[in-house]
Amino acid sequence: MNTKLSLTLLMIAVAARAEDVGQPVTFAARASASFSVTAFGAGPRALFDSGDSDPVPEPWDTVLIQGFLPDPGVSFEAARAGSARPDWIPLEVHRFPNGRFWARARAAIGPGPLRLRALDAGVSRDHAVDIYSVEAFVAGAEAPGAAVPPARGPQNPDAKRPFVYPRSAWKALPPTQPYISDPMPWRITLHHSDGRYTRTLQESLDEVRFIQDFHIHGRGWIDIGYHFAVDPLGNIIEGRPEGTLGAHTLGNNVGNVGIVLLGDYHPPVNDLPTAPELAAVTALGRYLVARYGIRPDELKGHRDYMATACPGDRAYAKLPVLRRALAAAPAPPAPDLTRARRAADAIFGFVPASFDARASK
Ligand SMILES: [Zn+2]
Structure with missing residues (x-):
C-alpha cells in the first residue's frame, strides 16, 4: 500500500504559559505547538517530534497536555529527554467529540527535560493538531494552602447573585469526593482557560464540561477547579459550587473564589476580553464584594500569586478597571x-x- 505523508511543523512563538498547577514545559521558549498532518493510509510513523524541551526545574512524574485534536487517529508519547534510546511512554488520550482533548502519561519520578512525539494511529484525513499547553509535575492532591484573611468590608447576606447557568446546564459529573467547605471567601482570582474562545453558549457549556474532565481525570482533582466560568458572550457558568474550597491557585485556594475566562488571552493567541464578558465579571464581582465584604483590591490575577502567564496579558490588563468597577458597586444597605x-x-x-x-x- 502506497502511503504518502507530508508533515509540516510549526512551533508557535509564545512566552511561557503556566497552568493552574505544575510546571509549564517549553520547547525553545515556546509553550504551545501546532502541526499539520496530511496522511493517506496509516503506519507507525512519527507525525511530530518536539525535540528536547527546555530544562524542567522540578522533578516530575506526570506529563499533561491539552489542545485540539480534530482526528482521533493520532496518539502521543512522552519520554525523559537526554537519552540516546528514549523510553517512550504512551499518553492516555481523552478526546471529546468536538476535538478538545487532553492526554496524560505517568513516569517514574525524576528531573530533566522531556520530549513529546505524536504518532499516526490511523489518521483518516488532513488536519492540524494544536497543543495548547504541556505541563510536567508530581501528581498529588489539591493543595489548598492557608492564609489569614484581611479586614472585610460590610457583608450583605441578601446580596443578589447575577444569573449563573447551573452545573446541570453542562451535565456536570458529581465531585469524586465531598467538597471542603470554604464559606467566607475574602479574595477573587481571575484566570483564563488557555483553551477555546467560545462563540456560543453551547460551545461554552461543552468547554466547561471538558475542563471538568481535564481537572478530574487529568489533574486528579475532585471537580472542576474554578467556581465560575465567564465566556466571551457574557454568560456566567457555575463551576465548583460557591462556598466550597476551590482548586485554581496553587497554595492559595483558601478563601479564594476562582473565576476563569474562556479563551487564551495571552500571546500569540491574544483573545480579547469582550465588553459583555467584562460586564459579567463585574456583576459577579460586585455580588461577591457585597455578599462577603471582599475588598475590591483583593481581585487579583493568577500571576499575582505565582510565576504564570495566567490570566494572559490581555485579561490581566483589565484588572485595574475591574477593581474600580467593584469599588463603585452600589453601597451596601445603610447600617x-x-x-x-x-x-x-x-x-x-x-x-x-x-x-x-x-x-x-
Ligand atoms: Zn490560572
Missing part, C-alpha cells in the same frame, strides 16, 4: 442607625436631619 439615633436624641434632644438623610438612602 442600622437606631442606636445612633438614640444616642443623638440623648445628647441633642432631637434627631439631626443628617441622620434622616443618610437613613433614607
Whole structure:
C-alpha cells in the first residue's frame, strides 16, 4: 500500500504559559505547538517530534497536555529527554467529540527535560493538531494552602447573585469526593482557560464540561477547579459550587473564589476580553464584594500569586478597571442607625436631619 505523508511543523512563538498547577514545559521558549498532518493510509510513523524541551526545574512524574485534536487517529508519547534510546511512554488520550482533548502519561519520578512525539494511529484525513499547553509535575492532591484573611468590608447576606447557568446546564459529573467547605471567601482570582474562545453558549457549556474532565481525570482533582466560568458572550457558568474550597491557585485556594475566562488571552493567541464578558465579571464581582465584604483590591490575577502567564496579558490588563468597577458597586444597605439615633436624641434632644438623610438612602 502506497502511503504518502507530508508533515509540516510549526512551533508557535509564545512566552511561557503556566497552568493552574505544575510546571509549564517549553520547547525553545515556546509553550504551545501546532502541526499539520496530511496522511493517506496509516503506519507507525512519527507525525511530530518536539525535540528536547527546555530544562524542567522540578522533578516530575506526570506529563499533561491539552489542545485540539480534530482526528482521533493520532496518539502521543512522552519520554525523559537526554537519552540516546528514549523510553517512550504512551499518553492516555481523552478526546471529546468536538476535538478538545487532553492526554496524560505517568513516569517514574525524576528531573530533566522531556520530549513529546505524536504518532499516526490511523489518521483518516488532513488536519492540524494544536497543543495548547504541556505541563510536567508530581501528581498529588489539591493543595489548598492557608492564609489569614484581611479586614472585610460590610457583608450583605441578601446580596443578589447575577444569573449563573447551573452545573446541570453542562451535565456536570458529581465531585469524586465531598467538597471542603470554604464559606467566607475574602479574595477573587481571575484566570483564563488557555483553551477555546467560545462563540456560543453551547460551545461554552461543552468547554466547561471538558475542563471538568481535564481537572478530574487529568489533574486528579475532585471537580472542576474554578467556581465560575465567564465566556466571551457574557454568560456566567457555575463551576465548583460557591462556598466550597476551590482548586485554581496553587497554595492559595483558601478563601479564594476562582473565576476563569474562556479563551487564551495571552500571546500569540491574544483573545480579547469582550465588553459583555467584562460586564459579567463585574456583576459577579460586585455580588461577591457585597455578599462577603471582599475588598475590591483583593481581585487579583493568577500571576499575582505565582510565576504564570495566567490570566494572559490581555485579561490581566483589565484588572485595574475591574477593581474600580467593584469599588463603585452600589453601597451596601445603610447600617442600622437606631442606636445612633438614640444616642443623638440623648445628647441633642432631637434627631439631626443628617441622620434622616443618610437613613433614607
Ligand atoms: Zn490560572
